[in-house]
Amino acid sequence: MRKLALTVMLAVSMASAALPACAEWVIGDARPDAPELAARGAFKVGVRTERIVHRDQFDILRASESNRAPRYDRTLTLELWYPAQLAPGQREAVQYTDVLGAGANNPARPNTPFTFAGRAARDAAPLPGKPYPLVIVSHGYPGSRLQMSYLTENLASKGYVVVAIDHMESTRLDRAGFASTLLNRPFDDQYVLDTVAAWARPGSGHFLSGMVDAGHTALVGYSMGGYGALVAAGAGIEAPALKPLGVTDTAPFASLLHGAARTLDTRIRAVVAFAPWGGSRGLWQDAGLAQLRVPLLFVAGEDDQIAGYADGVLRLAQQVVHAPRYLLGYQLARHNIAPNPPPPASHANPIDFSAYAExxxxxxRINNINQHVVTAFLEQALRQRDMSAWLAPDSPASPARSIAGVHWRYWPAAEN
Known part of the structure; x- marks a missing residue:
């Protein structure tokens, strides 16, 4: 069964075959001990950077008694990975530039640029053909669109269009008040989905025209990105829980609250929530979580001191009763179970290093396991392929039996 599913799924090539024997290790490469679905897929990967502007949004950080309705434009920088056709001599080799720190003018963690290598071809031509499912990726607070490149490149090599967002006022470069992140994450996700869907239409003039099946979209989020993904997919939050977080006026959150009249976006077919923040803070109760109806994959460290585990991620997974959901728990791990490995530039600052490292x-090793389980989950949720050989808890190839140091749980959707 496993052999047949692999053949039907992707024609996945093992990393040792896809890369030159002398190639240096690059973030996201499959190690010799990587689980089987961590290997890159059969597609070459292109990457491009885009900037979009979400105009006339409520500016929660500048609202005051004298100015209750300030508006501003939100600029979102996107990184797009996609199946590509390479020109003669073009290689899947790219240098990404990111930054350390936790916002501007922080003497303890100054913004320090660094570069790292990836396996994608900058501005390569897209590979035409049947439209590919869409995956939207949202970082932590603070974070960046590049902090999970091991996963974004990997998914693009398996036939997904992957779009990662730099959320304004929430990156390591421009971190601002937390209220902006609380409010804007689900709206940013929705706007990016709408934008990419418009790009995908035939005749749009965008390079993704005809390439994206936005009707089969997954939201992938880490920490506050996980929070935003859950809310965007339908989880209604509780107004009283916002006030301890410094939100004095909950009116801007009205459409996101439990019980609000809301039409869910049926294009969102799955959510992957890495260490989603908010469960241990009471942001969701049973009724708000019951609004979620799409398949979910939760991934968390069982010693997470930021999102919480027993009172946080595990509780969320148990209470999303109307959706089928999986939970991968890393034993003895904390909150950093989603990012790339710590960059060498972070070794000079213990605080920056600890923002990446476990x-x-x-x-x-975590990166490879994440690639494996996310691949299996998305193939089943977005492409409706039978991945029970890797996902069913009682299967010999399930994470519970094939990967040391993790727990793997599954809950089916309850009847309405």
Whole structure:
């Protein structure tokens, strides 16, 4: 069954075959001990950067008694990975530039640029053919669109169009008040979905025209990105829980609250929530979580001191009763179970290093496991392929039996 599913699924090539024997290790490469679905797929990968502007949005950080309805434009920088056709001599080799720190003018963590290598071809031509499912990726607070490149490149190589967002006022470069992140994450996700869907229409003039099946979209989020993905997919939040977080006026959140009249976007077919923040803070109760109806994959460290585990991610997974959901728990891991490994530039600052590293787990090992389980989950949720050989808890190839140091749980959707 496993062999047949692999053949039907992707014609996945093992990393050792896809890369030159002498190639240096690059973030996201499959290690010798990587689970089987961590290997890159059969597609070459292109990457481009785009900037979009979400105009006339409520500016929660500048609202005051004298100015209750300030408006502003939100600029979102996007990184797009996609199946590509390479020109003669073009290689899947790119240098990404990111930044360390936790916002501007922070003497303890100054903004320090760094570069790292990836396996994608900058501005390569897209590979035409049947439209590919869409995956939208949302970072933590603060974070960046590049902090999960091991996963974004990997998914693009398996026939997905992947769009990662730099959320304004929430990156390592421009971090601002937390209220902006609380309010804007689900709206940013929705706007990016609408924008990419418009680009995908035939005749749009965008390079993604005809390439994206936005009707089969997954939201992938880490920490506050996980929070935003859950809310965008339908989880209604509780107004009283916002006030301890410094939100004095909950009116801007009205459409996101539990019980609000809301039409869910049926294009969103799945959610992957890495260490989603908010469960241990009471942002969701049973009724708000019951609004979620799409398949979910939760991934968390079982010693997470930021999102919480027993009172946080595990509780969320247990209470999303109307959706089928999986939970991968890393034993002894904390909150950093989603990003790339710590860049060498972070080694000079223990605080920056600790923003990426896990004290017990090897980050590259976590990356490979994440690639494996997310691949299996999205193939089933977006492409309706039978991935029970890898997902069913009682299967010999399930994470519970094939990967040391993790717990793997599954809950079916309850009847309405």
């Amino acid at each position: 004290p017990v787990w090897d980050s590259a």
